[in-house]
Structure formats: C-alpha cells, structure tokens
Amino acid sequence: MTVQDVADVLKKDIDHVFKVLNFADKTGMTYTKDTVIHNPQVVRDIVKISGCRFKLVARPDAEMKDEENKDAVPAPPAAEEALRPRPPVVCVMGHVDHGKTTLLDALRDTAVVETEFGGITQHIGAFEVKLPSGGKVTFLDTPGHAAFTSMRSRGAHSTDIVVLVVAADDGVMEQTLESIRMAREANVPILVAINKIDKPGVNVVGLPGRSACCAGWPSTAWCASRRAARCRPCPCRRCAAGTSTRCSRPSPCRRSSCSSAPTPPDRSRASSLKHWWTLGPASRRRCWCGAGRCGAAARWWRARAGPRCALLHSPLVRKAQGGPSAGPQSQVRILRSAEGASIEEAPPSCPVVVLGWRELPAAGDLVLEVASEKRAAEVMRWRAAQRMKEKQQSDSEVIEAKMSEHQQRYRAMLSRKRAMGRYKLKPEGPREKMIKEDTHPALNVIVKGDVDGSVEAILDILDTYDDHERVRLDLVHFGVGQVTPNDLEIAEAFNAIIYAFNVECPPAVAADAKDLNISVRKHNVIYRLVDDVKQEITARIPVTQTEEVIGEANVLQEFMVSEGRRKVPVAGCRCVRGSLAKNALYKIIRGQETVFEGKLVSMKHLKEEVPTIKRDQECGLKFDDPEARVQPGDTVLCYRLRDVAPRTDWDPGF
Template sequence: MKKKIRIFNLITIKDLASLTNVRKEEIIKICSSLGIKVSVYQRLDYELLTLVASDLGYEVELIDKQIIRRNKARISRDPVIILLGHVDHGKTSLLDYIKRSKVNYEEYGGITQNIGVYKVNINKNNSLTFIDTPGHEAFLAMRYRGTQITDLAVVVIAIDEDIMQHTNEAINNAKAVGIPIIFAFNKIDKKNSDIDKIRRKLAERNLLVEDWGGAYQSQEISAKYGIGIDKLIEKIILEAELLDLKSSQEKAVGSIIESSLNKENGYTATIIIKDGILTLGDYLLVGEIFGKVIKILDERGNQLKYVRPSRPVLIFGLNGAPATGDIFHSYKTETEFQKRFSYKNLLKKEPDLRFETKPSEKLNLIIKADLNGSLEALTEVLEKIILNNKKINLIYKSIGNINESDVLLADTYKAMIVGFKVKISSAAQKIANKKKILIKLYNIIYKIDKKLKEFLSNNSKRAELIYGRAKIKTFFTIRKLGIVAGCIVLEGKMVINSKLKLKRDNQSFYIGKLTSLKTFKKDVNLVKKGCECGINIKNINNIKIGDIIEAYKEI
C-alpha cells in the first residue's frame, strides 16, 4: 500500500523532495525520463505531481479539488522580488534609483511609501514587484516570512565593508526557503572597494558566483550613480523567466504586507496576491480575521474592480488587522466562505498543517557560538550525531548571542537552537516561550554530544517555557529549611511551584522546584521583574552570589 501525501496546494520539486526524503536531483531525473524539463523551484501540475509521486511510492491527495480545475487555465504572472541585506548597504537606494529611472516617481505616493512595496514597469513586456524589507526589529517577522511570499531574493552587499550579520541571516533564510538568490555588489564607486574579497568570502560558504564559475548570478552596481543597475534588472528578469511563474484565474491566495486601523476607513490591509484574481465583493479569510472586500486601491489611489497576481493593493472591509506575512484566501460567495471558515476553525489548533507523510529523517538545527573556532568545532560535533535514524540538518550557524532573528528562523523551519557560551536576549526568550522553540545552552564542547543525545532520547517532544530569571544577591542557611537566597527578578517573573534551575555562566548545575517564595517575609505566588524576593533552595550547598535562578515549566 502506497504512503499518502495530503496537500492543500500544488508544490515545488523542493517541497516534494522534503516530503519524501528523496534528493531533488532524483526527482528532476524522473521528470526528465518523462520528457519534461523542470527547475527546483517550479511547481508541478497535478498530473505530473501524481506521476512522480507514484514513481516514488506515494499517493497524492488534494484537499482542495478546485486545484485541478484551476491548473488548467493558468496565466503568466510577474515576479515578486525581496531586497535583503545589512542596514546601510544600499537596499533602499537601489530601489529608489529603479523607481526614478523606470517609472514616474510621483506616481508612488500613498500606501507604497509607508510599506515599501512597489510595482515597477520595466518595459511593455515586463513588470517587477519589489519588497524593500525594513531593518527595524519590529519587522523581523516580515523579513523572514517575506522570503516565503517572494519568488527570488536580491541580496545587496556593500563591497567597501564586509558580509555582515544581517547579510548572513538573509542568505541563510533565502536558501532555507529555497528561492533563487542574486547578489548585488554595491558601492563600486568607492575607492576602497574590494569585490574579490566579497566573492572569496561567499565562496568560503559554498556560494560561488557565476564570475568565478559558480551558479549564483551577481552584478556590480552603484546604487548612488546607477551603474550596472540595468544589467541587474536583466538578470532578475532572466531568473524569473527560468521560474516560469504561473497563476490561476480563480480564487485569490496571497499575503498581508501591512495592516492598519483609522477612524475614516476602519481596518485596511496592503496585500500581494500570489495566485488567482481578487474581485471587488469577494470574501477574505486571514486566520480568524475575515470580511468582504468593499474597496480596492492601487498604488496611485485609483479604485479597482479586480486585481491580478504580484501587484500590491490596499483593501478595505476586514473586521480586524491581520499580522504582516499572514496568508489570506478569497471566496466568491458567502456560502462558500462560511463553509471554509468553519473548516478553518477546526484546524486552528494546527494552522500550519499542510500534509501527512512518513516521519522526518532530519532534525533541523540552528547553532550559535561565541567564536568562529567554537562554531566550527560545535558544528563538527553536532553534524556527526545520528539519533533514532535522524540526522542533523543545519539550517543556520553564526557567532553571537541568540536573538529574535534566530528564534523566528527556528519557528519557520521547526528547528531547535543550540548555543555555546552565548546568552539569549530577553526579547528572543519571549518569542521562544510563545512559539515553544527548544533552546539548549552549553559551556563545554566535549560534553555536548553525550548531553544532547541523552536529551533528545528522553525528551524528543519536550520544551521549556521560561517564566523568568532572578539573580542571587545574598544567601544564608537555615537548619530546617536549607539555603534561602535573597534575589532580584531580572526578567519575567518568579512563580510558586514552578521548576527551577540554578545557572552559572549559562550552565545549569542544579534542578529543583520553587516551593517557597517570599517578599518582606510574606508568602506570595509570584514576584515580577524588578522586585526583590526570597527563594528557598533545598539540597544544595555550592551556590554563589551572582548565580541565576531560572523558573520554568516543561511543555
């Protein structure tokens, strides 16, 4: 009996490879044997998907039978490009030059100036939609979800500087999602520019550009003076043509770019349609937010009756403000909408459910360390671990403390984070708690292999919800009680009857239970950040001033 793959939408070769644990090259070879030439990022139509899956021993079940019908009348669509890179390396300057040279700049006021989404008419045959990702931390979620709603990424690198942390994050995120990358080497007008240094550092990460015989397109540019930008656009168009982007002409599916609320218009949302056509009067469902589309505005403020894929528009009529990156679906009738809304509610406990297949043979992992030498040693240790037939799939590695970007990336790819001699920012910890991301910190490399194997064997489905952390300022011993520590709460809160860990230099050395919590000699149930408290710690005699008490529960 064949195993079953259940999907809501047509998938790419990369997706199918992940679901079946078969190499992408093998699937491409099967397609070639059928006389069909395909790329890694190309979506397989239903007939081809069924044939290839059958050859691999799988049966395909489409949850939405409409897909088969929609696939028969597909039309070409424009590509959506995301601009990524480090702050001040020239992403916005590049886009500003493209706008000035290719369109009437005054046309792009209103919503586009606020959200950084632009449709640019290159010529009579080609239009491109650009997303300029903001660098502020509040938009980290948009940046990571953004590469999932876009077709290709342009990574801008200032060659008078270096490949910075945000650049590394951008490259890893685009690679993990599986979209093509084009490198734009900016600031070639600077005298101290060293292009080969950047090419060499990319090559060290197995990112070999075409100029050096590799597969990644690149272009030297000056966003300030417009040098090389026409050639960059030509390469973007060429890459998009290879993707052979298509769309149906029926129900719209797309992503929220931004949303807001004002007294005059109520809730509004800026969207990009990825597939299908949105028509005035359609019903929209975005998670638990919904509504009827009562107005559509283009980038110039003109009202539209319908909108095709890859074009940013502003819509009116939702009953709430959806989050940036959320996926929406449209429905033509209220009856159809109500049916799907009810079905959606049944799945809301598992909103990311897409398919059923055999268990994964990979453990997705993100590694952070204090130094490059430590990072490489840690990588070597972890890549050798095979547990219950699971191999390590390294999503991302870098030096530095664990931040929001790391946690969001872990959430996107259902990954675990392992840190060596690093800390977790309070903002990152909050996101990890909310999204139940598993994070393990270590201080001694040679112990990691054993400890991680033990942890994964015994706790493969266990994570920790951190309530808070307190620092020990003083302590004393009471004969019948044991040690009582005088503490100040640094983050979150201390909660009675939670589990507790004692940590020194990020390394746990004691696990117990928080059974006694006092403020001013009064028993309390919790103590919040910034407040002092007394915590009774039993069966230990080696604590020090400065040790950290972590209150948590297992989930």
Template sequence: MSDTDGKKPLGLGGARPGQVKQSFSHGRTKSVVVETKRKKVVVPKPSAAGGKPAGSPSLGDPSRRPAGISDAEMERRLKALQAAKAREAEEAAQRVAEEKAREEERERRRAEAEAKEREDREREEALRLKAEEDARKAREAELRAQKKEEVRKAPAKAEAPADPAAAEAAAARAATKGVVATGPRKTDRDRDERAPDRDARNAKGKGDDNARRTGKLSLSEALHGGEGGRQRSLAAMKRKQEKARQKAMGYGQSAEKMVRDVQLPETIVVSELANRMAERAADVVKALMKMGMMVTANQTIDADTAELVIEEFGHKAVRVSDADVEQVIDTVEDKPEDLQTRPPIITIMGHVDHGKTSLLDAIRKANVVSGEAGGITQHIGAYQVTTDSGAVLTFLDTPGHAAFTSMRARGAQVTDIVVLVVAADDAVMPQTIEAINHAKAAKVPMIVAINKCDKYEANPQKVRTDLLQHEVVVEAMSGDVQDVEVSAKTGKGLDELLEAIALQAEVLELKANPNRAAQGAVIEAKLDVGRGPVATVLVQHGTLKQGDIFVVGEKWGKVRALINDRGERVTEAGPSVPVEVLGLNGTPEAGDVLNVVETEAQAREIADYREQTTKDKRAAAGAATTLEQLMAKAKADLNVAELPVVVKADVQGSTEAIVQALEKVGNEEVRVRVIHSGVGAITESDVGLAEASGAPVIGFNVRANAPARAAANQKGVEIRYYSIIYDLVDDIKAAASGLLKNEVREHFIGYAQIKEVFKVSGVGKVAGCIVTEGVARRSAGVRLLRDDVVIHEGTLKTLKRFKDEVKDVISGQECGMAFENYEDIRPGDVIEIFEREEVERTL
C-alpha cells in the first residue's frame, strides 16, 4: 500500500477506504484518504483424494502454503474464516426477519386506522340519520297538531268525490295513523326526494374503500354533517324531542308579560329597580348603556332616568316621596268595640321645693327625695300606683327648676291630668305660672294640690286668690278647677286628692286599644354602662312586647327587655304603663315617639330617612347664610368673648336642660358655647375635644372613666363634677364673668385754666396755669378743652410749681404744665384733670 504519484491511492479490488494524518515540517499536517486491503487467504481446492477444497494449499504441502505459516496456524485461520461467514449469514437472516416484522406492523396499523375511520363514518352517518328522523317526527307531530286544530275549528264539510287526490289523501292518513291531511306532507315529499341521494351516498361510502382509507372528504359528506362537525349529545336530542312534543301539545307558548306598578322614589339603586320590575339586573344595565349611561348594578340613578327605564320595559312608574317610608307607622283608627279602659296619666308639676316629689312619695309610700341630689328632682320619674280602692294610676314627676322647662312641657304633652302643687306658705311662684301655661297649652284638666298645710304660716286662701290672677278659678272660689289641701308630711288630704283624680279620670273616659301595634312617648333616655342605651317609655296605644321591632326618632331597635318602675322585668307593657326599654341602637332624644313596625328593614329605613332629613335641615340652615351675614357674624364674634364647655350628663333630659340654661348665660360681650353635649360617662374623646377647644369638661351625675382621667391629667384638661344644677349654672356664670372686661370709672378731681404759654428750651411749650377747682395731680389723666370741646386727652409730662417738680397742686395755686407729645395749647384753654378706677363686672 503506497502513494506512487501523489494523486490516487493504490489498492486492490474489495479494499476499504480510510484516512490517515500526515505530518510535515514546520508543524503542517494533512489528512490523506487511503485504502486498506484485507489479506487474501487462499483455501486449497479439495482434491479427489483428500476432499480438500480445490485451489487451497495442502496443509501437508509446504510448497503451496504461504511462507512462515504452520499447519496449526493455517487450521486456525480456516476456522476463523468459516465462523465469520456463518456470522454474516446469520446477521443477514436476522435483518430479513426484522424487515418482515416491520412490514407486518405497518400493515396491521393501516388496517386498524381504516377500520376506525370506517366505524367513525358509520357512526356519524347513523347519528345524522337519527337526527333527520327526529326532525321529521317533530314536523309530523306539529303538522298533526295544526290539522287537529283546523279540524276542530272548521265546520264539517261534505265528502269530496272520489278521485286520485282523495286516494292519495287516504294513503297519507293511513301513513299518519289516521290523522286527517289534505295532501302528501312536505316532510314525506322531502324524505322521498332525498332517499335516492342518500342511498347513493351510502353505497358510495361503503364501496369506495380507497377513499375511506385515504380519509378524503366528499362534498356531500361535508354538507350533510360528515367528519369534523360537532356531534350533538343524546341528552340534547331528548330535549329537542321533548320540546317538539310540548310544542305540538300547545305547552310551548311563552307566558304573557306582566305589567307592574313600580314604586319609584327620588333616587334608586339599579339593582333595586331591577328587583321592583322583576327583571334581570344585567338587562337593566344594558338598557341604561343604550341610553348612554355607563353604570353598574350598585350605582344610584335619579327618578327621571329610572322612569324612562321602567317605560322601556313596559311597566308603569309610580312616583313616591322619601317621606312615604313613614306611612307604615301611620296611626290607624281604633274601632269603638276594641277600646278598653286604661289608667289615667297624672303629671305632678309646680315650683321648685314646693313638695311635688314628697307628695308623690307619700302616695307611693316610698322615699325618692333622699335619692335626689340636694333634694331636687332633676329627672322625670314615671311610677304606677295602685290605690286602696284598686284603681291604677300612672304618675309623672317633673322637675321644678327653671332650667327644666322643656321637661315640664314634655310631661304636660303626654299626660291626661295635671296636679299643680303649690306650697301654702309660698303661694304662686314663677315655675308655678309656667306649669299653668304648659297645662293650658296641652289642654288638659288641672287639679290644684295646696301642700304644706301642716305649717303654722300656711295660708291656703292666699294660694287660691293668687291663682285667680292666672285665670285658674278653683271650686272654693266658684270655679271648675278642683283644689285639695294636703300635707305630704302628715298625709293629710291624700285620700281626697286620689278621689279627685279618680273622679276626673272617670269624667274623661280614658280608653285605648291594647291589641294593636304599640305607640308611646320617650319620657327620658340615658346611656347605661352595663345595659347600653335605655329609654323610659310611656306606652299610649297598643301593647309593647318583648321582641317587638320599633323606631323612635332617629334610632331603632328590637325590644330586648322591659323593666317596670319597680325594677322588675316584664314581658309586655299595655297602655299608660311606664317601662324602661332596652335594645336600642343609640340614645334617642327625650320626647321622641316610639312606634312598633313589622320588620327591621322598615325600622332601619325610617331611622335613616329621619337622620338624613335632620342633616339636610342643618345643611340648609348653614347654606342659607349669605356671605355678608357670615362676615357680619365673624366681625361680631371678634368682639364677643366665648367660654367653651363640654357637657356630659346622666340622662337626655338633664343634658337638654343644662344646655338651655348655659345658652342663657352671658350678654353682648360674653357668652357660653356648648361645643359638645351627650349622655353617658366622660370618655377620652371628650377630653381630646376639650383640649383642642381649650374648654373644661362638665360632668352632671357622671364620672370620667380611667383612660379619660389619665388623658385629662396628661393634657391639663379640667373636669368638674356636679350633681345639682344650681351649682353648675352659678359656677359657669362666675367663670364667664371672668371674661368680662373690667369697668373703667372716671372721677373728676380738678380743673385748671391756662393763663400764659411759655417756650422752654429742652421741654417745649409750657402752660402757665391756675388751678380753679379741686386738685391737679401729675399721675392723673388730663383733657384739654377749648370752648368746652375736648381737643386732646393724654397725660402730663411735667407739673411744676415755680422751679420745683411737684406731685399735686391744690385749688387757687399757680403751676406750670406740659403735655406728653402735644404742644397746641393756647391761653384761655381749660384743663380737665381726672382719675380712672377699674371695677370688676359680673353677669
């Protein structure tokens, strides 16, 4: 093996190619393609004697054997050659077997694919045929139903003459199981027309194996729902059949649309509008979007837009006002047969310290006065008393202090009878007159109880005479007002007073219907730490029961518990019964009306409406103020000193009375401003508000909790506690008086007349004067009068007698005077000398 001329590798036939790498000088290399020659092994031909292959060298003949090869080596080489040939033959046979197996696998897979394709096409064809059959049956059923209806409505007709058309009609009736038909049905004609095509298509599909094998799709197969289309489920086919059956029986017609009257307030949420119309909210939103309004289901629209939507959906809009929510609590007229006798409500009224509560204690045989601070009633108390004769009376005890005017007015409004208590030793006083006016305004009968008749200085006749001045004529003075002389201390006249009350109640014929929704008046309201908001309610109509849902003013709630005047829990309270009601969502205002409603939604809606109305009124009052009025008010406020206070009291009535009393304190220079008032304990937020406003916190029968006390100590806020309203008002008056400017009073001490005017270097003009009256003092103020007109007011710069500086100059003496920063003095001017004195003022 060599490279003779550098171009073509040398080799023999049967040689195998290969590559070698040649290395040259300077690190160059070159790959050269060469042929490797397998060494030829010569096998001797078998001879006739030895049976050896022809042409192969004899093992025993060294002359014909390759040089240097022994017999053993020669034998080994022959065996290796035979083994290689056998291996090659085995590998060739194995390759042939594998190729055959692969071919068989390909055939098998092709056959399976063709079978699956054939099954799919057959299944699709079967489903299509079934669908066509179902549709045909549905059309036949519909046609039958129509024909039945026509036959039922049309009058009976004479039979038509026998002709080929009649024969065809008879055949059609037989085919449709006796259903009358005037001619061949369209479905039958269609099916007959389509039958040849379908048979040809089926035959072609079955006969054309090559087309199925290759998966080619014909035009007819594509048009008739062949391979690749979406197949309908069996359930869908059943639904379609059922729908067709119901339609044939007349059940499929849609119900007629119901037209509704839709209550339409001033504003409404889209979802609520959909509910009232019984329409889908999505449809309402879509309708609004068509109108150009991009809204969601939770947005609010105005009444005009909502009315357009209602008309779009075919309903009728009924405009209502927001105030219509209160129509659910409109009082109903009670039938006469439903009315039952109820206990009378008696209010004890009169001047402070005339013995109202003591008189009630004597009737109740209790001792309430000791429980009141200073022996002064500061709350409205409601009690029920059963007399010896078995009559039940409801008493209301009102405060007599001037600050509790609204409490007395409230007591007179809810009462049937007013008992006016007048002390026999004190006669008619200011709050007595006020109580008379309240009773007259409420148009309720009055009974005069002349109390303290056990005292030596008592003069009942003077009381009767004084009442004449206020148009109250008692029976002893030939009038129609009952009067009874009583003594709460000894019990004198109590029986006569109860008899007079019973007589008056009998005359009034007081009745109420206990079997209706309860209605009552809030006498008092407070915030109890353990029980939450508590309202003292006097039931006027119906029966208030545990679990009732009610609305009272701007608050609402559900009766959690009812507690009577003796502190006992009761399950219900009838007419004229005072009870404490627990279960409110907030503290109502004293004087609010309680009404029982059916649902919580109604109660919440009414309370929200009332709260919003109150806010709107406040906003309107603020908005009604013009800019000029605001500027004038701001200018006026600059000249008015304010004492801000934060007021917290135990009950709503006390808070109201304190705020009204404090608003009356002050004048055009000083006023008290209540920046916040509330019911309940003093809290940390009250202290924070007081700190921001620089105000003290006033607690009336309440105390500050621990966090509030800590905050007050840290922030330096003053908390003052009171239990008597007299002391509270007096202290606030004294504090407000401290804001008043001291009054400056002037005392004239002398006059002097200017005789000559001199110019003194370093001093300026000096007036030579003579004191004509009183005394001239250097520390006093002076005015310069010219023709009795004040032209200057100031102070003296110097006061000299001769050449000496003096403190004062008496009348009749001459002196020299010079004014501070003023030199326009002339002979003949008069100097007025006065002293100022500051005097503290009080309210």
C-alpha cells in the first residue's frame, strides 16, 4: 500500500504520515504520497505510533489466484487397442485355520504353514504359479485371524477374483462372512473352495446352500456355475486330509476370464482344494494393462526395514525409475521377485520387492511413477505443503474454540465484577495448581513390528480398548524395525513397555534396557501379545474389596453393664448361621437399614472372653462405639473384607 493509502485508512493527513515515517523507517528512504511501502513492519509501526490498532487483510479488489496443482496422479485408462493380457491375481481368503496356507503350499510345493508362529498366517504372502499352458497366476495369501482385517481388505481390493476357503467341519464362520462382505464391496467375483471334506461326520452336500444363504445370496446362485469333482487319493505328502480332487489351479483363471484360453486340469500335482463354485452374479473381469509408459501403480503389502514388497497393477517397472507414494519417495535400485531372485523389470500382476526407499511407506499406499527425481521431490514438497495447510486449518479451529471458551469465561467474570462494584474479585477458594498430578492408572506402550501391516493390525486392536475409566491405555510410539536406543529413551520418559512383534532386540539395546529397568516383551503370535497387554492392564486396575459374610446372629436382648462409673450396652445374641469371630467386622441391621458398622471390643460366652462363637451358641457382644444400641429382633452380621483383583472388560474381538 502507498503512503496515501495509509493516510486514508488512518483518517489522518499526509503530513502526519510523513512525520511518523521518520520514526518508523530508519533506512532514511525518501517517501512521496505515491510511494509503495513494501515492508509490513513499517506499516505496523506507523499504526502503533498513530495510536491505533492494526489488522492486516487482503485488498478487497485483489484477485485470488488458484494454486497450481503439482501433485502426481494415476494415468487415465489406456485405449482399447493398446491393452494386452496380464496374469490374473487370485486372493485366497477365509476364516482362521480353514487351511488357506496349506492349500497354497500344495500349489507351490512348499511348507510355509510349518514355519508360521502359532500355526496361523500373520502376513500377506504373494507368489506366482506357472500353468502348463505357459501362463502365470499370482496368488495372495491373506491372514484369517480376526486381528488382520485391514490386510484382508487390501487383498480383496487388489485382486481379480477371491477364492473363499471354507472348512467343511466348521462351515461359514465370522471371518468367512467378513471376507464375503469385503469381496462384494470391492466388486470382485467369489470362488468358494470346500476344504477338509474327508473328516468323519462332515456333510458336504448341504454346505454350499448354507454358505450361499449366509452370504446373502439365494441358494440357487451357486448351482449354475458349480464344477462337480470326484475325490481320489491324494499323492501330495503335505495334504493332511488324505483325499483330494483333481488339481483346480486353472479354475480361478477361467472364472475370472483372465487367461487367453481354458487350461485343462493339471494332474501332475494334487492340491487339497475340494470343490469350487461361485457365489452371486457370474461377473467376469478382463485383466488387461496398458502397453504404454504410463504411471506405475502398486499396492504395498509388506514393509520391511529396507525393501518393500509390491503388487504391480499397471505397466512394468524397471530399475532406476522413481516415484512418490502417499509418504516417502524412492528410486528403484533393486528389484527382486517373490522367490528372491534379482530381476531387471517387473511386469504387471507381478509381486516384487523394491529397494531404494528413503523412508518407510505404509501398507496400502498408492505408488506412482514420475519422469525424474526432481519431479518426485516437487510432488513431495507440494504434498507436504498441503498437509501443512490442513494442519493449520485444524489448528486454527482448535484455537478459535479455545479463544471462544476463554472469552465466555472472561465475560462472566467481568459481569460478576460489575455486579459487585469491584475492580478486582477476591479469589474463590484455594488456588489451583498450574500442573495437576496425574494419578489415574495408565499403561503406556511402544509397538515395534517386522512389517507395517502387523503394526497396523496391532494398532487397530489397541484402538478397540474401551476401559479407560479404570486404566488408561496410551500408545506413545510405534514403528517398523528392531528396538533402538531411541525407543528406550521414549520408554524411560513415559515409563512405557516395549512390545516387539517378530523383531529382535539387539544385545546392546537389551543390556541398556535391563540397566534402565525397561521391560521389552518379544512376541511372534499376535493373540499372545494381546493377552500380555490385557494382563498388564489387569495388574494396574485398583484392587477392590468385597464383604464376605462368615456368620449371622439374632439379638435376643440388650443389657446395660457397669464399666467403672458408667453403663455401657451389651447385645445378647444367638449365632444362627456360620460363626462369629472377635477380630472380624460387624454390622447391625434393623429391618432394611444398617444402623452400625464397626468392630468388637469384647465377646463373652458364660462370662468368659472367647475368640469365636459357634452356631446355636449364645454370647454377649460389646461394640467399639458405646452409642451403638440394639433392639430385640435386630440382625448382627459378622464379615471380613476380601481383596478382589478385577479383570478388564476389554474384548478385542477374538
């Protein structure tokens, strides 16, 4: 704004502004009425010296320019003539312990299930299977445990078809229905496989109809596409069932229309997939990808300390390519296949391990390819600026709410001062401490995991905690990788327990943790980690006391006995239940009201002091309060206080 603009706003003459400029601007610059004042501090000083308050706002006639969007976005779909076939992606889902990993072990001739902690899958696994026709199929193995909901959801949203494994002995379970719901939300067809049909007493005939009804489809929905199969002896040494159908590996390809031609059944390797059928509409998907060099999109499944395992959805990726994700950026330096071999490029639908990330991206992040590392840095700066704007917006809302609350308190205090005719109010009561000591029981935890998906699953479980009124559960830090000295510093500051899931604690860090008296709990099964957290919460719940009645007596008559120069009351009673103990606690109950609670100072039977009174014996009871009076018909309860260690009501869902 110019000098004349300042004078107009202040409603002063131009000479006044020139005089003030001699004090506000020390640079010695010569001003005219049309000189533009570029320094905002000079304008502030002019306003202050003039005795006014200032507020800088934009000019009403100023044009707001839209900020250029510098973000990287996925490429639009390619033209029909530019598409080419790609291998299908098949996601195997189902309830825990229904045999998903065992079936996949039969397909790839491995024994992954034997190496899994606790006998359950806790990570998403991806591998390729070659078909006799020369084609390939990418399989995703998802965890069936209730704790890994996010992993299953990512699997359902990044696949062409879902193979739903249902154990014949269990039928449709909770995670089975959840898998069906996720597949329907992702709009992918479902292929159902009945497993464990050789168990005694299993009824396979009615299971398809029951499964369809539980899934929300009519029982006839699966009949049109069901492929009948006859069982024969299984030569596969890994098949625990002992019987199997002919190998059904090509079936998912035909169901999803992802292979160029139907492939005949492969009899060279038997699997333990028993029956296949589809649920719901026979929706078919063409699995094509663009042949051009458009942006590469990937879904992140596993997050290790250095590499990242991705499932490619669009064009192939080669070494030296770079691209941002929702968080960090990377330049592809090393590509490895699912088997661990180094490769130069990765085609679509190929599970690969990518090395070269500066930071750890989160599972489920979308990754885009850009032209250069300079462009990737520009995208990351733009995204960081957008996140900062969102944070500033949320912070401003919080600040405005606090200012409004402060203004309300100030106006209320001001009205009280005016009503009392005082310039200063006297303090009401004692002064409050500026920092209040927190004495509420709390459990502070730090979570470290081997992969981002496992950490995410643990955090999702901790988010379900709802017993904060008794014990507060606070997550102070989490991350991927081994336990580090920085974790120990945080744990020492917050008195936290470190939970290491499937990661090691280096010997030097373990020694430091022992010296600092910091507990590092290592677990490799998620439900055991949750049980450990529940035990720590239970140990912090304050102990409560409950009354344990050990005897009951009826009052027959009240006696007044001499004790020195005064008379004191004594209750003549008969024990009608249990026994009475002199060192216990007592209550006098009259009707429905308790008129006394306290102890005894004397218990006599036939004028002799005794420690206990048995059932059907009469006695005289003198209470420690001389004002405690009894009446015939009153009930005297003898009880003890017993400490009870309560348990947490938290139900994590499994």
